[in-house]
């Protein structure tokens with residue numbers, strides 16, 4: 346049964362676009378500076394506009410490839426799949442929506458959990474996929490992130506979660522909201538074991554994801570100009586009956602107001618994470634490794650005269 350129905354058809358657009366003479370897909374128009382960018386150049390700069398640094402949205406697998414050394418990682422729990430516990434239907438049955446999304450994305454749900462090396466450090470990374478039902482957190486996403494944290498706990502490795510989500514998955518109702526508590530509890534355990542958790546917030550990170558693990562990092566790092574918030578600006582304006590300030594709910598605004606720690610360009614993200622992890626574990630950076638001194642039996646540490 347559908348909750349809402351459109352009684353009238355939406356107005357059809359009357360404009361017919363001229364066929365382009367440029368081959369499809371070679372050039373991309375940047376929404377930030379309206380300039381044309383060669384697609385290969387864009388891919389080489391991790392989908393950041395080389396002219397205005399506009400950050401294009403990228404998928405979870407692409408993010409993992411950018412962070413892990415040589416782009417190599419091992420995926421974990423790829424088989425977990427939602428069982429549609431409420432047999433929910435909105436504009437179409439949830440089960441059908443799931444099947445279609447699985448077919449179009451090649452993923453079983455909206456997160457990929459992977460282990461590997463980031464700048465030679467062993468880490469566990471969970472990256473969310475926005476194209477999978479808006480990166481929404483249902484039972485499977487909550488379970489996979491929890492397992493990622495538990496795996497890091499058992500292996501004594503740091504966890505990095507890259508959020509990109511519209512919030513909790515309402516097709517799974519209260520069960521999706523329970524994931525907020527579950528993931529947060531796993532993070533508390535990780536914290537007691539004194540293991541670092543770095544949260545990366547990308548455009549967009551909203552709803553139940555912001556309200557739970559995305560804001561619980563030992564370090565909360567956002568990409569530039571990412572939309573980060575709990576409720577949307579219109580809902581807030583209607584509730585508090587005030588006009589919201591310019592740039593509200595964007596990364597830079599949130600850093601200025603103490604909600605986040607850093608805004609980092611995607612191209613510097615890997616180096617920043619590695620530096621932070623080494624700082625947290627007080628490990629020397631590879632460049633600054635002490636020169637090995639041979640202290641054989643009887644050898645003197647006195648400088649030679």
Ligand SMILES: [Zn+2]
Nearest residue numbers: 375378394397
């Ligand atoms: Zn641009």
